[in-house]
Amino acid sequence: MIDIEAVKAAIATVAGARATVRLEGARLGIVLDATGLDPKARDALEATVRMAATAPGVAEVRIALTAERSTRRLIAVASGKGGVGKSTLSANLAIALSRAGRRVGLVDADIYGPSQPRLMGVEGTRPTAKDKVLDPVPTPYGVPLLSMGQLVEPGRALAWRGPMAAGALGQLVEADWGAVDTLVLDLPPGTGDVQLTMVQKYRPTGAVIVSTPQDLALIDARRAIDLFEKAGVPIIGLVENMAGYVCPHCGESSDPFGNGGAEAAAAELGIPFLGRVPLTIALRTASDAGKPPAADPGDTVFAPLAARLVAWLKTL
Numbered sequence: 001m002i003d004i005e006a007v008k009a010a011i012a013t014v015a016g017a018r019a020t021v022r023l024e025g026a027r028l029g030i031v032l033d034a035t036g037l038d039p040k041a042r043d044a045l046e047a048t049v050r051m052a053a054t055a056p057g058v059a060e061v062r063i064a065l066t067a068e069r070s071t072r073r074l075i076a077v078a079s080g081k082g083g084v085g086k087s088t089l090s091a092n093l094a095i096a097l098s099r100a101g102r103r104v105g106l107v108d109a110d111i112y113g114p115s116q117p118r119l120m121g122v123e124g125t126r127p128t129a130k131d132k133v134l135d136p137v138p139t140p141y142g143v144p145l146l147s148m149g150q151l152v153e154p155g156r157a158l159a160w161r162g163p164m165a166a167g168a169l170g171q172l173v174e175a176d177w178g179a180v181d182t183l184v185l186d187l188p189p190g191t192g193d194v195q196l197t198m199v200q201k202y203r204p205t206g207a208v209i210v211s212t213p214q215d216l217a218l219i220d221a222r223r224a225i226d227l228f229e230k231a232g233v234p235i236i237g238l239v240e241n242m243a244g245y246v247c248p249h250c251g252e253s254s255d256p257f258g259n260g261g262a263e264a265a266a267a268e269l270g271i272p273f274l275g276r277v278p279l280t281i282a283l284r285t286a287s288d289a290g291k292p293p294a295a296d297p298g299d300t301v302f303a304p305l306a307a308r309l310v311a312w313l314k315t316l
């Protein structure tokens with residue numbers, strides 16, 4: 001005779017409310033809720049439950065793992081052209097979102113200049129893989145990262161054609177992101193095939209468009225917006241980067257390209273304006289040193305942008 005109450009108690013001791021136990025003849029069926037556990041924790045829980053289920057008379061233990069359907073949100077950060085600070089914004093936004101309470105991961109899909117390993121202070125670290133599924137690299141800022149720069153030699157991915165690049169980029173998105181609920185995707189600059197394939201295949205929840213004041217002729221931003229609209233991906237809004245110049249000596253802000261253009265431009269494009277990031281030497285040197293300013297407790301630039309994103313995510 002199996003003492004089912006004793007078995008249930010033993011399983012409850014190690015799995016709490018996560019386990020539902022049923023006895024069918026001499027077979028024990030256990031449904032284990034693994035919601036929010038990373039693969040290591042899931043394996044460990046399964047093993048301890050299996051041990052706890054070993055009791056006189058039990059011929060077989062069957063464990064079925066379940067998890068609540070993942071509601072991971074993919075946020076694409078895009079720009080119509082290179083060099084506008086898309087990578088800098090992606091890194092800092094990811095950190096600011098994490099500080100705002102989201103569980104954030106960062107994918108650097110920029111085949112032309114994968115710069116996230118340097119920005120996030122983990123240059124030279126390679127991800128491991130289990131059964132061909134990549135394991136993101138932890139960073140000092142609590143935001144795990146996968147980057148094309150960790151997979152190929154600098155410059156090599158550049159030669160890839162659309163489908164090949166998109167295939168490789170897929171490995172980054174489909175990695176083992178565990179408990180991550182918000183994945184920030186730093187897309188390659190521009191609006192070509194690689195970007196379109198990525199957007200169509202992974203259907204980001206929303207897109208953030210980055211532009212600089214001097215680009216506000218808007219032709220490039222317009223193209224980026226079209227790309228997402230074609231794929232049915234909502235635009236979360238426009239971020240103006242390198243807006244105004246803050247003098248490192250006197251702290252005074254000047255606007256070589258004029259002021260207020262981006263907000264007007266966003267209105268003209270029919271998309272929300274999310275905010276501006278000033279052009280500062282401190283931002284560039286901190287970025288080069290792998291110390292993103294959003295990680296600084298005194299950050300007042302990226303936190304408001306993240307707050308707007310969090311508010312947008314809450315409306316879904």
Ligand SMILES: Nc1ncnc2c1ncn2[C@@H]1O[C@H](COP(=O)(O)OP(=O)(O)OP(=O)(O)O)[C@@H](O)[C@H]1O
Nearest residue numbers: 082083084085086087088113189242278279280284
């Ligand atoms: N607000 C800013 N103030 C000062 N420097 C900045 C700012 N934003 C970005 N930069 C600097 O500008 C350069 C380009 O930025 P970044 O690499 O983020 O651009 P990108 O759009 O991702 O470029 P690419 O298309 O090459 O990937 C970097 O040296 C970065 O440190």
